[in-house]
Amino acid sequence: xxxxxxxxxxxxxxxxxxxxxxxxxxxxxxxxxxxxxxxxxxxxxxxxxxxxxxxxxxxxxxxxxxxxxxxxxxxxxxxxxxxxxxxxxxxxxxxxxxxxxxxxxxxxxxxxxxxxxxxxxxxxxxxxxxxxxxxxxxxxxxxxxxxxxxxxxxxxxxxxxxxxxxxxxxxxxxxxxxxxxxxxxxxxxxxxxxxxxxxxxxxxxxxxxxxxxxxxxxxxxxxxxxxxxxxxxxxxxxxxxxxxxxxxxxxxxxxxxxxxxxxxxxxxxxxxxxxxxxxxxxxxxxxxxxxxxxxxxxxxxxxxxxxxxxxxxxxxxxxxxxxxxxx
Numbered sequence: 001x002x003x004x005x006x007x008x009x010x011x012x013x014x015x016x017x018x019x020x021x022x023x024x025x026x027x028x029x030x031x032x033x034x035x036x037x038x039x040x041x042x043x044x045x046x047x048x049x050x051x052x053x054x055x056x057x058x059x060x061x062x063x064x065x066x067x068x069x070x071x072x073x074x075x076x077x078x079x080x081x082x083x084x085x086x087x088x089x090x091x092x093x094x095x096x097x098x099x100x101x102x103x104x105x106x107x108x109x110x111x112x113x114x115x116x117x118x119x120x121x122x123x124x125x126x127x128x129x130x131x132x133x134x135x136x137x138x139x140x141x142x143x144x145x146x147x148x149x150x151x152x153x154x155x156x157x158x159x160x161x162x163x164x165x166x167x168x169x170x171x172x173x174x175x176x177x178x179x180x181x182x183x184x185x186x187x188x189x190x191x192x193x194x195x196x197x198x199x200x201x202x203x204x205x206x207x208x209x210x211x212x213x214x215x216x217x218x219x220x221x222x223x224x225x226x227x228x229x230x231x232x233x234x235x236x237x238x239x240x241x242x243x244x245x246x247x248x249x250x251x252x253x254x255x256x257x258x259x260x261x262x263x264x265x266x267x268x269x270x271x272x273x274x275x276x277x278x279x280x281x282x283x284x285x286x287x288x289x290x291x292x293x294x295x296x297x298x299x300x301x302x303x304x305x306x307x308x309x310x311x312x313x314x315x316x317x318x319x320x321x322x323x324x325x326x327x
Contacts, residue, residue, distance in 0.1 A: 004155030005162075008129075012163050017125050021167055024121065025174045033105065033179045040100070052096040060087050082290040086196055089208070093193075101187025102180035103213050107220060109175050111289075114224045115281040118171065119231040119256045125163050126235035127249040129156055130320070131242055153320045157236060157313070164232045168225045172217075188214040196288020216286070223282035230305040231256065234276060237312035240320050256280075263293055270294060276308040 012018060044050045047058060063084050067077055090097045098104060110118075130153070176185070194216060195207040235252045242248040259277020262269070272278045273293050279301035284291060286298075 001151065001155060001158075004151060005158045008156050008159035009162065012125070012129075012159060018163065018166065021121050021124060022170060022174075025171060026178075029109075029175050029178045032109065033182055036105065036108075037182045052099070053091060053094075056087055056091050056097070060084055060091070063087070079290045086288055089196075090193065095191055095193060095210075097192070099187055099190050100183045101190070102176045102183050102185050103187040103217060104190070105179035105183055106172055106175040107192070107213060107217050109179075110172070110217075110220045110224050111283045111287050113171075114220075114227055114283050116256065116260045118168070118224055118228055119277075119280060120253065121167055121171075122164055122228045122231045123235055123249060123252040123256060125167060126160055126232040127239055127252050128245040129160055129236060130239040130316075131245045131248045149321050150317055153240070153317055157233075157316075160232050160236055161229065164228050165225065168221060168228055172221055188212065192216045194286055194288065220283045220286055223286060226302070226305065227280045227282050230276065230309045231280070233309040234312045237316040240316040273300070274304060276305055279304045 043055050043058070047054055049055075063080050066072065067080055072080075087097075098108070190213045191210045192213050193208055194211055195209050197207060231252075234255075235248075238251050239248045242251065255277055259275060259280065262272055262275070263278045263281075266272060270293065273296045278293065279296065281289070282298065282301055285301070291297075
């Protein structure tokens with residue numbers, strides 16, 4: 001099995017998918033870093049001060065002004081009200097939620113990237129891991145080896161797990177190294193609030209507690225890793241079901257993007273919470289971001305993603321073992 005996994009990892013490396021992801025990160029992370037830096041500088045210029053309390057107070061005022069819009073749906077207004085309460089809680093307790101520093105950048109980056117950006121990178125890795133064998137015509141050669149089909153497929157899945165794990169680590173490391181050029185590399189021990197909850201449209205503060213930023217980052221990237229593994233597993237199944245690499249990648253791209261949009265466009269559609277791709281924002285539960293779809297909690301989302309992942313694995317192994325692959 002170790003040799004099979006090693007062989008599959010070599011295939012991933014030869015396809016240069018890891019290199020493509022590294023290049024994407026090397027291009028986009030500096031853009032995100034510079035964009036955040038310019039935004040901070042413009043805010044300081046407009047307010048005439050670099051005091052974080054004044055900037056946070058201005059953000060609260062801006063959010064309150066948005067509530068006066070008659071075009072905004074009521075669900076979005078409730079979401080903004082909760083954001084205002086969170087910001088006010090930070091202000092009241094004299095804690096800067098966006099203190100400059102590379103650790104703060106990678107914390108905010110993973111919070112924003114977990115629902116769409118990271119899953120899209122996973123699709124780049126996983127969507128053709130099996131279908132490419134059909135497209136390249138190497139599936140017949142692969143199956144002539146004296147190895148059971150399930151072992152071949154399992155080795156591909158293990159290689160995928162290792163590749164996805166490496167991608168998550170690279171995202172954190174490159175984000176830290178690049179953003180530190182502008183923001184500095186300190187800030188691991190800064191206090192961060194977690195445990196925000198919502199009940200009846202009001203912020204519940206009973207379970208809120210302070211943790212050092214390094215601990216928050218570890219938990220956030222752990223949840224992001226779980227999200228990426230779930231997306232990778234479903235992509236793995238699609239790659240088995242669909243023999244065309246282009247079709248496999250297209251299906252997964254559409255599914256990931258649609259899941260991200262549906263949660264925002266149709267929050268009153270309660271059945272959305274049973275779809276895998278509307279449960280990807282696991283770090284929202286950690287940061288206390290309001291959840292638009294009613295009934296979604298961290299255990300619920302973890303369970304839904306686990307059920308979808310296990311089901312996808314079962315389908316992939318059953319289909320790969322029984323299908324006439326050589327036809």
